[in-house]
Amino acid sequence: MNDKNVRLMQGNEACVEGAIAAGMRFFAGYPITPSTEIAEGSSEKLPQVGGKFVQMEDEIGSIAAVIGASLTGLKSMTATSGPGMSLKLENIGYAAIAEIPCVIVNVQRGGPSTGLPTSPAQGDIMQARWGTHGDHPTIALYPSSVSEIYQITIEAFNMAEKYRMPVILLMDEVIGHMRERIELPERSALQIIDRKKPSVGPEQYLPYQADADGGVPEMASFGDGYRFHVTGLVHDETGFPSNSSEVTARLINRLMKKIENNLDDILRYEEENTGDADTLLLAYGCTARSAKSAMDAAREEGMKVGLFRPITIWPFPEQKVRELAQRVKRIIVPEMNLGQYILEVQRVAGGSCTVEGVNRADGEIITPEDILDKIKGVF
Amino acid sequence: MASSLIEKYMRMDKLPHIWCPGCGHGIVMRAVVKAIDELELNREKICIVSGIGCSSRAPGYMNFNTLHTTHGRALAFATGIKHANPELEVIVLTGDGDCTAIGGNHLIHAARRNMGITTVVFNNNIYGMTGGQYSPTTPTGDKGTTAPYGNIDKVFDICSLAQAAGATYTGRATVYHAQLLIRLIKDGIKNKGFSLIDAISVCPTYYGRKNKKGDSVRIMEWLKDNAVNVAAASKLPPEKLAGKFLIGELYNNPQPEYTEEYKKIVESFQRG
DSSP: OOGGGEEEEEHHHHHHHHHHHHTEEEEEEOOOTTTHHHHHHHHHHGGGGTOEEEEOSSHHHHHHHHHHHHHTTOEEEEEEOHHHHHHHHHHHHHHHHHTOOEEEEEEEOBOSTTOBTTSOOOTTHHHHHHOSSSSOOOEEEOOOSHHHHHHHHHHHHHHHHHHTSEEEEEEEHHHHSOEEEEEOOOGGGSOOOOOOOOSSOTTTOOTTOOOTTTOOOOOOOTTSSOOOEEESSOBOTTSOBOOOHHHHHHHHHHHHHHHHTTHHHHOOEEEESOSSOSEEEEOOHHHHHHHHHHHHHHHHTTOOEEEEEESEEESOOHHHHHHHHHHOSEEEEEESSSSSHHHHHHHHHTTSSEEEEEEOOSSSOOOHHHHHHHHHTOO | OOOHHHHHHBOGGGOSOSOOTTOSHHHHHHHHHHHHHHHTOOGGGEEEEEOSSSGGGHHHHBSSEEEEOSTTOHHHHHHHHHHHOTTSEEEEEEEHHIIIIITHHHHHHHHHHTOSEEEEEEEOSEETTTTOEEOTTSOTTOOBTTBTTOOOSOOOOHHHHHHHHTOSEEEEEESSSHHHHHHHHHHHHHSSSOEEEEEEOOOIIIIIHHTTOOSHHHHHHHHHHHEEEHHHHTTSOHHHHTTOEEEEEEEEOOOOOHHHHHHHHHHHHHHO
């Protein structure tokens, strides 16, 4: 191990480092707590690697500039928190239908509205999935340590490029602001994915031509000599608007199948002690850390408790959770909201085990004791 | 038979356009293409960006790199494009509502940064696509479908707004003064920083009909009779200018352009 690669780093800083390692060369953002360090770090690092930073006039402008930059071929990112995420939603839908790769970081804070700007919360789970209007595909990743933020930021870029879509990186305030040991991998050890460039010349190029069953179209850049059209309207393979119900169905279904057909590639999760567990803790982000402590304490007392931690929270790891639900007696879903992800767990469990939440939305983290009490049935 | 300009620059298979008979937008779109042609720009490096509304359908007909974005956000998308690749000649086509109402914040900040973007506002004093609601440039007292008793709002002077915010080139022409419009767009493109051309268009279908202004020809005659070139205006007494509006080059004061300034920061690391 090279000692030079071991650092004490803040989560938000690790996000910037991971993004640069992934090839980010454009960042547009707007100051908002608790994500601001990501903009600050990007403004410092990007010009050093020939990249571009701009502080836009608002949150909407930031995601718009990111999409514009991505269309010229640069890997692009923006970072925000709840109120800013709400403002970005329309253009996240634009990136979904126009298939523009980009990464949107949401370092969550308490809501609704201005809420609790400096306190942690996990209240944007359903927003990440359903925030923008209309049926659309979603990939949302949720790291739970500083070192995982680095790694998952790279994965977010890789998935954005591979599937030509916006990828949401959900983070917790307490991880974004926490300093933790991180061992930075050698750049040569990283797997970096770039979008597929056109394999045909401009005369043959159709910007949205892809296998109807979830294919990803090849992507030219503005200025490359391909002269294509991009719109947020429903469009056919040529990229031009269409009102045809057949074209609409084909497009929307293809967008959704980009996810459905590639679950094995997209889903990331971690499980521990699930083999003999009769009680399963299902938790993400910082809450998974408390859940792990609670599991360890419960195991010491002889209780058969396991942990399932989704890192890809959208798409929902449906098949895996269904299998687990059939093996255990109960699933406990601690989350720092009043019950969001648990709705998916309940749907998928379908009554095959009990599903209970441990919830708080008061700006405080869920402690191992909170979860342990639930495991033991102490209320 | 289509003109050589149309054959050269338009997406023939996307025509005819969706604009109403008598709409002025085709004249503005032609002026943009004519300016590009006369400047002999490399079309592969031209990027045309629009928002939402009647005006913003123009890029779909134009055979360049074209981007039809969300309502009001064209300048923000364009800022990303220009900043990411300053080699591109970025032209924003927008409307009065798109640019100055929902997009007003992006307008003043793109102007403030002096981004190398040329903005052409298809200003027809109304929200046409949604059926004739009053916009920030609907004259006070005029009617719209959401101002059935007359509009009590004051109007924006888009050129003054852009200039005050930092635009380094502004000009205004009408669809009657098509040659002037072409010249202003050319000069706007030649300006390295942020340029705005207020292209006064006509909407006989909604604005004209609602306000009993007559057909397109009548409205164009009104534009002809009420526009005063800025050069002539300086020699006229104030009473002769009452109720008139100025056309021509209104401001031309080149300043350092944003991406050129940013390039200096990037280069400071490359030298090191």
